[in-house]
Amino acid sequence: MSRWRPPAEKSTALITREGHARLKSELDELWRRRRPDVVKALAAAAAEGDRSENAEYIYRKKQLGEIDRRLRYLSKRLETLRVVDTVPSDPEAVFFGAVVEVEHLRSGALSRYRIVGPDETDAKLGWISIDSPLARAMLKKRIDDEFEAQLPDGPQRFAIVTVEYATAS
16 A cells, blocks of 8 residues: 555635634744754654653654644645635625625525635634635525525435625734
8 A cells, every 4th residue: 555645626716804814823833943852852752762662752753744734734835825815896796805695595504604714614613714615606696596506315406595704903
């Protein structure tokens, strides 16, 4: 079995101002605090002798690899991201950064989503990626427009109830 993995799908290189700040903060935290702590612990574990049976050494080596992988990803990703913090010229249409309330036409249930970049999604907060099927289906729709989204459990119909944008700070 090989360790080769197919390349990940290209994701949209958009991010909100808050998301960009969060990624930069994570990069700084990893580089200035977590990595030096792990390197110290790794050096101490290496000084104990036989590395082949040293669980602490093996664990710290793996942890350092994970941190370095994340550092490489964040460094490259932050270079390519474009921060979007402006309100579109048509604030009643759905674009990146919109907070959209939709009605599921079959059940009548209301759901609220914020369309964000793929690096800042959070299901608990209702933040969905602009690359998601639901977000793609609602882009450029306006209040009272109906649309269909291809979701994992089949096609679903929705209607746009409200569209809001956070004011740029």
